[in-house]
Amino acid sequence: METKIKDMLEVGDRIYEIYNDRFKRIYTIERVTKTLAICGENKFKRNSRSFIQKQGSHTWSASFYELENEDLKRGFKKELMISKISKIDFRKLDNETLSKILKLSK
Helix, strand or coil, rough: CCHHHHHHCCCCCCCEEEEEEEEEEECCCEEECCCEEEEEEEEEECCCCCCCCCCCEEEEECCEEEEHHHHHHHHHHHHHHHHHHHHCCHHHCHHHHHHHHHHHHH
């Protein structure tokens, strides 16, 4: 059963902007109108899960959003951890630490 996003978005709701199947940002809704959910200068269509972006005088949308749920929270946390791990310079770690990391990765 598909839930209608526009019926759920309210002030204080947290939504996840998703682009190319990756989390981009988390927004907290500050204001809603009949057709839009607004967070600062960011606007989201309430009826189509689209994020409205402005570039110059043109408006376009390449991202979409999802209302926060437990799966999104876990996925976002995992993606943040992977991002942090990928920035580690493993050459600076001693052999003992590297050995422990290898054991964990098996």
